[in-house]
Amino acid sequence: MKKLLAFDLDDTLAVTKSPIDDRMAAVLPKILDHFDVCVISGGKFEQFLTQVVNRLNANPEQLRRLHLMPTCGTRYYRYDLFKQRWQLVYAENLNRAQKRRITNALEEAAKSLGFWEDKPYGEIIEDRGSQITFSALGQQAPPEKKYAWDPDGSKKHKIRDYVVPVLPDVEVRVGGTTSIDVTMIGIDKAYGMKKLMEQLSFNKEELLFFGDKLESGGNDYPVKALGIDCLEVSRWQDTVNCLEAILHVVS
Ligand SMILES: [Mg+2]
Structure with missing residues (x-):
């Protein structure tokens, strides 16, 4: 049984560097009622806000189940229910x-x-x-x-x-x-996924990852190599179709 849906951002949730579409913005909060959701990408935290978070009409409980992993999972942010804002959980910096x-x-x-x-x-x-x-x-x-x-x-x-x-x-x-x-070395989307599984006590079987660069050498490939179930998409419309179908089954 899948408990967490993880997504690459550009070309998986949105057109590259652009805000998510209305259809995606409508489906994600509903998905957050049923699953933990992680977004992991090479982009910066600020991009996660402009591309995804600021487009969502989500309540604090839904935001609490959203896990943001900018810069390939070298940073991890979670919504703090008491402070009512995003908090950095960890960061791995280059010297x-x-x-x-x-x-x-x-x-x-x-x-x-x-x-x-x-x-x-x-x-x-x-x-x-x-x-x-x-x-x-x-x-x-x-x-x-x-x-x-x-x-x-x-x-x-x-x-x-x-x-x-x-x-x-x-x-x-x-x-x-x-x-x-x-x-x-060793810090990629698979690193982020491992950290997330530790934090949330989830195992690989409970995760489903959506990405558009799952071929060898692509930035989503480490997640597939780790042995997490992956769904390959080529554009955000593929993803939103899957999510609407999932929602139809779970709700
Ligand atoms: Mg991508």
Whole structure:
């Protein structure tokens, strides 16, 4: 019996970097009446708020069952019923020297491969504390530009393959549509899922994970490799269809 539904964010719950649709916003609080829900993604906590939480008309009890794991589960936030706000439960940060080496390696890779954008939409390389993220067109690039940049994933994989030998002590993963995520070794979505199972005393069999990058090398793959049941989706509409069907069965 599944007790917790876990979701990747971009292209699983929403269009990349965009707020969830009305249909998704309507179904999630109802799902929270029946299941714990975790959202785990390479994005920052602030993105979780703008893309998901602020779009929900959820009561505090429903929010208490929502588990937010930004930056690949290197941070974990939960809603505090007494303080009536989100509280950081833990954070795993990279040190300053690691951050510098990662930033230099990503920039060098993108420049040597000809993928460095001269006029980006915001920062290309962003320090997210526990994660360094490379976004080829900049953090604020419009979705249509992002989807067009690397539809078959070959550019992202080339950048990853370039930096992996230079950065043997960290984990380099293809992230979202245009992004590469670098974290400490062993910290990925599977790490986040393990932490969550500890915190909530759930076992693998009680979890169901939804993601759009479950292929080997994708940022959702570690969850599948851990042995958690996974449902592969290619866009948020697939997910909302599943959730509406689940709701129909449980309610
Ligand atoms: Mg995704």
